[in-house]
Amino acid sequence: MAKYMLLLRDNGSFAGISPEEIQRVIARYSAWRQSLGTRIVSASKLRDSDGRVLRRDGGKTVVMDGPYTETKEIVGGYFLIEADSYDHAIELSRDCPHFDFGTIEIRELQPTPTA
Amino acid sequence: MTDVPAFVDHLFRRSAGRMTATLARVLGANHLDLAEDFVQEALMAALAQWPYSGVPENPEGWLFRVARNRAIDVLRKHARAIDEAFAVREEALPRFAHELGDDDLRMMLMCCDERLAPETRLALTLKIVCGFSVDEIARALLATPDAIAQRIVRAKKFIRDNAIELTLPSREEMPRRLDSVLDVVYLMFNEGYAASAGDNLVRRDLVDEAIRLGEELPPLPKTHALAALMHLQRARLAARVDAAGDPLLLDEQDRSLWDRDAITRGLKHMELAAAGDELTRFHVEAEIAAEHLFDETNWPRIVELYDDLMAIAPSAVVALNRAIAVAMVDGPQAGLDAASALEVELDDYVPLHATIGELARRAGDAARAREHFRRAADLTTTLPLKRWFVKRIQGA
Numbered sequence: 001m002a003k004y005m006l007l008l009r010d011n012g013s014f015a016g017i018s019p020e021e022i023q024r025v026i027a028r029y030s031a032w033r034q035s036l037g038t039r040i041v042s043a044s045k046l047r048d049s050d051g052r053v054l055r056r057d058g059g060k061t062v063v064m065d066g067p068y069t070e071t072k073e074i075v076g077g078y079f080l081i082e083a084d085s086y087d088h089a090i091e092l093s094r095d096c097p098h099f100d101f102g103t104i105e106i107r108e109l110q111p112t113p114t115a
Numbered sequence: 116m117t118d119v120p121a122f123v124d125h126l127f128r129r130s131a132g133r134m135t136a137t138l139a140r141v142l143g144a145n146h147l148d149l150a151e152d153f154v155q156e157a158l159m160a161a162l163a164q165w166p167y168s169g170v171p172e173n174p175e176g177w178l179f180r181v182a183r184n185r186a187i188d189v190l191r192k193h194a195r196a197i198d199e200a201f202a203v204r205e206e207a208l209p210r211f212a213h214e215l216g217d218d219d220l221r222m223m224l225m226c227c228d229e230r231l232a233p234e235t236r237l238a239l240t241l242k243i244v245c246g247f248s249v250d251e252i253a254r255a256l257l258a259t260p261d262a263i264a265q266r267i268v269r270a271k272k273f274i275r276d277n278a279i280e281l282t283l284p285s286r287e288e289m290p291r292r293l294d295s296v297l298d299v300v301y302l303m304f305n306e307g308y309a310a311s312a313g314d315n316l317v318r319r320d321l322v323d324e325a326i327r328l329g330e331e332l333p334p335l336p337k338t339h340a341l342a343a344l345m346h347l348q349r350a351r352l353a354a355r356v357d358a359a360g361d362p363l364l365l366d367e368q369d370r371s372l373w374d375r376d377a378i379t380r381g382l383k384h385m386e387l388a389a390a391g392d393e394l395t396r397f398h399v400e401a402e403i404a405a406e407h408l409f410d411e412t413n414w415p416r417i418v419e420l421y422d423d424l425m426a427i428a429p430s431a432v433v434a435l436n437r438a439i440a441v442a443m444v445d446g447p448q449a450g451l452d453a454a455s456a457l458e459v460e461l462d463d464y465v466p467l468h469a470t471i472g473e474l475a476r477r478a479g480d481a482a483r484a485r486e487h488f489r490r491a492a493d494l495t496t497t498l499p500l501k502r503w504f505v506k507r508i509q510g511a
Contacts, residue, residue, distance in 0.1 A: 016248075018247070026162060029166035045163055
């Protein structure tokens with residue numbers, strides 16, 4: 001089955017959230033995760049600090065502190081899921097609570113040709 | 116790793132309170148803000164990670180570990196003390212505890228310091244012990260967030276300035292020190308109970324928090340008495356309003372809506388409350404609440420109980436309630452006479468005007484009834500009550 005990468009970008013709207021609200025938000029994500037069941041291949045939060053961006057500059061590798069701040073929303077984490085098609089992947093993502101806190105980019109993993 | 120869609124109720128609030136209490140004991144009460152910051156960071160870490168990783172097996176243990184690590188990172192020189200405090204806590208981590216830990220109790224006693232005004236004690240307790248945000252407290256207590264924030268800042272300054280320590284009183288001293296705590300819990304309950312009928316969920320949370328604390332505070336007879344009182348009153352909560360959210364009088368209430376479980380718990384606590392030789396106002400008020408559960412209300416008995424209450428904790432509000440009971444025994448005119456004597460003292464008190472209005476109506480004095488229902492409608496701040504009084508004006 002095809003795999004799709006969901007890149008969750010955060011818009012930093014969690015400021016001033018109360019413990020009770022935090023619990024509610026997590027509960028919503030849990031419910032969404034549960035609805036996906038075994039379709040989730042892997043998922044992880046990416047650390048918000050200490051990213052690096054590497055660039056080759058005239059034979060020298062330049063290391064810059066990231067994550068890229070030109071993009072307003074940084075990728076907060078990802079889900080790798082199985083779905084039948086893009087439409088299906090969109091359908092599965094539709095109820096993700098993340099839309100209240102940022103955007104989701106969906107990219108299909110390039111399938112490897114079977115030998 | 117498990118995916119539990121529903122947590123233990125209010126886990127984050129409770130954990131916040133417990134973690135703050137433990138950290139504050141190590142750092143000292145003058146570093147309350149710092150303790151709260153570490154706790155907030157732990158909660159935010161969960162918010163960042165759990166959506167991806169799922170909820171860990173022991174969510175509270177996870178939160179405690181993160182708060183501890185964070186505190187140790189910043190306060191290297193206190194590392195050992197923090198580590199020890201949390202080691203003890205994690206061991207005893209009560210996932211479904213029914214008793215406050217020593218740290219929480221210390222914190223509760225500090226928040227309820229008798230030198231603070233009762234409303235300030237309540238706000239501080241909700242913030243620190245119960246893990247409410249300033250906004251939530253403001254909504255629950257019908258105040259502005261600014262006002263609540265200021266009240267809390269001032270209280271913390273008072274704690275610093277007076278070097279109030281987080282200590283546990285001796286066994287002998289505990290019962291006395293607990294009085295202020297019980298008063299605050301009851302105040303919390305009443306604040307929530309008074310208007311929890313509407314759609315204001317946070318106010319319902321106050322009722323739940325107060326009942327939880329009543330269950331978890333040191334189980335002295337007077338604690339049981341307070342717990343009994345709160346359970347028995349809560350039992351009637353659902354029946355107090357009609358479908359439109361408007362209040363119903365006791366004799367209009369559908370008794371099948373009463374919460375049987377709450378009644379059972381309340382009566383159990385009443386039994387336990389009878390153990391000591393101290394008779395508190397909570398004992399008497401619980402008994403009054405219990406009397407109201409019978410199909411045939413024994414009003415002469417209730418008048419007696421209000422007499423007892425006047426002897427223990429005399430107040431105009433108690434006298435007003437007594438007047439209502441008197442009306443049920445000796446007729447509306449007798450009640451009206453008793454209530455009218457309180458008119459000056461309770462001029463701004465909505466229930467006084469509601470009572471006089473109702474008793475005047477029953478005594479056949481429509482003009483007086485209308486006058487007082489109007490005054491009640493003007494004074495009240497909640498919409499369902501306002502509607503109810505307007506209805507009464509028209510019916511009088």
